[in-house]
Amino acid sequence: MSAVPLNLTIEQGTDFEIELTVRNTDSSPLNLLSYTGASLVKKHYEATTSYPFTFIFLDRINGRIALTMTANQTNSLNEGRYVYDVVLTSPNNLKTRVVQGTVLVSPGVS
Numbered sequence: 001m002s003a004v005p006l007n008l009t010i011e012q013g014t015d016f017e018i019e020l021t022v023r024n025t026d027s028s029p030l031n032l033l034s035y036t037g038a039s040l041v042k043k044h045y046e047a048t049t050s051y052p053f054t055f056i057f058l059d060r061i062n063g064r065i066a067l068t069m070t071a072n073q074t075n076s077l078n079e080g081r082y083v084y085d086v087v088l089t090s091p092n093n094l095k096t097r098v099v100q101g102t103v104l105v106s107p108g109v110s
Helices: 071-075
Strands: 008-011 016-021 036-042 050-052 054-059 064-069 080-089 095-106
Touching: 008 016, 036 054
Parallel strands: 008 095
Antiparallel strands: 016 064, 036 050, 036 080, 054 064, 080 095
8 A cells, every 4th residue: 555645734833633544555444442642743754753643443344543732742843844644553563644735834824
């Protein structure tokens, strides 16, 4: 399974949430029972500073997950472009990148 490209926009200083469905190569939902997941945002791939999304399993059997950040977390991001990915770890400890892309952080006024 190769990573699905998905670019995001985060408005600085606001709550952020996106819901995703992880699918098998035949487009059926991936059963995520016993999986773990992680997702980080970085300024560039080699950056040592990262900003984690809160990773939530909404419906494991139907492959539904959510990535969230609070307003305080998005406020700590400087405006500009970042990169991110979503990595799942299977019950037998195989890691798979399922989503990747860029994040555009737009500055707030209020």
